[in-house]
Amino acid sequence: MTAALVLTTDELRVSTTVAGAPVPAALRADWSTEDMPVADLVALRGLLARGLASSGAGDVSLADDLSLALGPFLTGRVLVDVQRDGAVRPGRRLIAKGAAGVVSCAEHGPDLWQVEPADPDPVERLVADLVDHLPDTEASHPGVTLPTDLLAEAERRSATGATEHTRGMLVRRGLPPGTAEVVARVLGDLGTTVTVRSSHRNGSTTRCAAITWLETGSTGVWLAVPDDDPLADVDPAVPPTGLAGHTKLRPVSTGTLRDEVRDVVEILGSEWTG
DSSP: OOSOEEEEHHHHHHHHHHTTOOOOGGGSSSSOTTTHHHHHHHHHHHHHHTTSEEEETTEEEEOHHHHHHTHHHHHOSEEEEEEEEESSSOEEEEEEEETTEEEEEEEEETTEEEEEEOOSSOHHHHHHHHHTTSOOOOOOSOOEEEEHHHHHHHHHHHTTSOHHHHHHHHHHTTOOHHHHHHHHHHHHTEEEEEEEEEEEEETTEEEEEEEEEEEESSSOEEEEEEEOOTTOSSOTTSOOOSSOSEEEEEEEOHHHHHHHHHHHHGGGGSOOOO
């Protein structure tokens, strides 16, 4: 197929199911476990109505055009998943690499994915798309560490409240005032959260890597790094409320971020071995 194909999130997910391929996490987040079968049935009916799938003898199969368009996504072992949450260019993207080439599935509207062939060596293009729009800043702050569940709660509160309210909540929950000030300032200035994941399936083994960063309006870009350091900046007498572990927020320069993103997605540029 030469023209781009447009599928809904549910149609893309059910296509992977029909083909017997692993379903990426990005396609499973929109429905509860109870509602997923209904959504899948509606999507399957949509594929059948559009001639993108066929049924017979109690079995369903994808049409040749759809199988060809999604080929690397369905049979490949390399997958990169990009998710942008926020006001600037929100959306999701999946890039898969297989023996037949590289395919890009990009969300161009709410739950609408454009499927088309991608650059055979997409690493530098993807890195540039993710990083080049950011201001070239230097990282001077050493960063702060706090419980992951507390960071999640602070982010929710920052979306609806003033920075001083978030700071006060963090101090009450055990963060030193200086750490609470940094976290509240970063989250209060937050524009977009970006997560990039890569996975390489090899039989029953999957090797994964991921990176998450926060793009702010005036305080630069901050990496959110899992950190299980027991000496985190929080009062140990304050009990956690849910998510395990700690997260370190540390500012990152554009050049360093570019290198770290490249480390996660470089598997797309490796030589295909079958």
